[in-house]
Amino acid sequence: MGTLASVLEDAGLATVALSIIRGQVETTRPPRALHCEFPLGRPLGRPGDPALQRRVIDAAFALLDEPSGPVLVDFPEAISDEADAPLSCTIPPSDPGDVHPAEAEALGLLPAWRRSYGRFGRSTVGKVVDADGVPAVVGLFARIADGEAWKEVGLPGDPTKVAADIRNFYEEAALSLTDAVPGARQAESWYVTRTKAGDAVQRARVAMKEAGAGFYFWNYLLPMTQHRDPDAA
């Protein structure tokens, strides 16, 4: 971020960078930066809070009055994540039939995901599979969690990207199962700690790590904030 700001400034554009990781702007020294103690992924503060978003931008643009740089100023308001309070969602009942219960759970969430997509008009699902393809890959992670070799279950692509499609599907479905605007990491925490799919991916992550999979493949299956290893319990 800081390096990029300097590249643009050097080309003749005035720049103001928002910062979430203070040490990084201290290192890269962009011409003007406003540091905000906000959770990762939410540089403007809170979704659906235009007044706060505007205060952030006003504070950022106020740095344009400074005669020289680098300028690094702290925004006076802070926001904490709410991972300790997972979203409260009732997972729709689903008939497992002859599929893994985690796969059945994902099938049962498809209507909720479709409602969210219809309501918000955007999705982050689709790195490898689309929403309709998520239940099947949940079943594949459940098989890894239950002891099958990760290279042999037939994952349709990079495991980290498949896992991202699952997580994003669940978090987006959750938005239709609650009236609340989620605090930062509340949906993530619900997915990992309250759903069968989250449990399957967590156990698959541990199994892949113990089986000697490359760091990239097991580390990026879940956010590092949610890694739970048996030896760390």
Add this chain to the structure above:
Amino acid sequence: MGDEQMRKDLEGLEGYTFDEVPWTTPKPLAQSRVAVVTTAGLRPAGGDGADWNPGDQAMQLLPASADGLVLAHFSPNFDRSGWIVDPNIVFPIDRLREMADEGVIGSVADVHVSFMGAQIDHTLETIRLDTGPAAARALLDDDVDLVLLTPV
């Protein structure tokens, strides 16, 4: 580990530092044409839209609307639910339009840009020497004066 601890852990990552901090004297805000440049990994939906590979230092030109954009960043280590509910949390295009309507800024650019942060190559050689300058040219061609950069 919570978000605050993760941010602390990421503070020590290496970054590229220029010998001298570049400086462009800004125009008065009320006369400035403003663009957003984000490192959120935004790109238009369709094709490979939802997928931005680790290490890819490409830049993506964006329209002046969040409609049809996908957050394709590879890293799982940040919240995405905010983006789904309100894209202004990352790409504050509605806030800029309000500021233009009020006369606080001159205008909102037609062209905006996304890169993807969390790059493995901390020297950002491609961004410094190729895609960064290319993004600057695209913004200058749209008569942009001022850039608001947003991370994730």
